[in-house]
Amino acid sequence: MGDIHGFKFIMDARSPLSLPRTVALVGLMGAGKSAIGKRLAMRLGLPFVDADDEIERAAGCSIAEIFEKYGEADFRAGERRVISRLLDEPPHVLSTGGGAYIDPETRSLMRAKAVTVWLRAGLDVLFDRVRKRGHRPLLRNGDPKDVLARLMTQRYPIYAEADIVVDSTAQPADRTTEQVIEALRTHLQAEKTPV
Secondary structure, three states, rough: EEEEEOOOOOOOOOOOOOOOEEEEEEEEEEEEHHHHHHHHHHHHHOOOOEEHHHHHHHOOOHHHHHHHHHHHHHHHHHOOOOOHHHHHHHHHOOOOOOOOOHHHHHHHHHHHHHEEEEEOOOOOHHHHHHOOOOOOHHHHOOOOHHHHHHHHHHHHHHHHOOOEEEOOOOHHHHHHHHHHHHHHHHHHHHHHOOO
């Protein structure tokens, strides 16, 4: 029970969430990290930050250019530095690139300083979302659907280490956002409850 401006209220499922740390969204390209992340941030009254945008700003060029000029290893090192800096900022909703959580050091940082949410999506949903966009460096080498299937096999066992898993389906993004909020509420309640 609380008191705001003389009005009593009871904490229930509709009460606002108080996040002690950043919510980091992980998952493959096309999982909805940006679309869900923006909606989630708005619903939670928090800033939305896209790690890829921050990396491009820091590097002064696009992610595709970074991959092309320096390779994936240098990109991952830069990504780790940017995400580390972002995780030291006040709580926000952070959308990360598809490979960020795969890097062991970056994953360790995220697990220590954020609540990680894996937006898990099936192959057909992912392919439908990414096929119209040509800016995905990892999809330029081979058939995009085959590349996505291979990435799913490699990465899904690692994404499964996230604190929370929410399925990102073809349903409206607002519905998935609601599911993330409920999963966060459940996770944060469990953290507060002594074992």
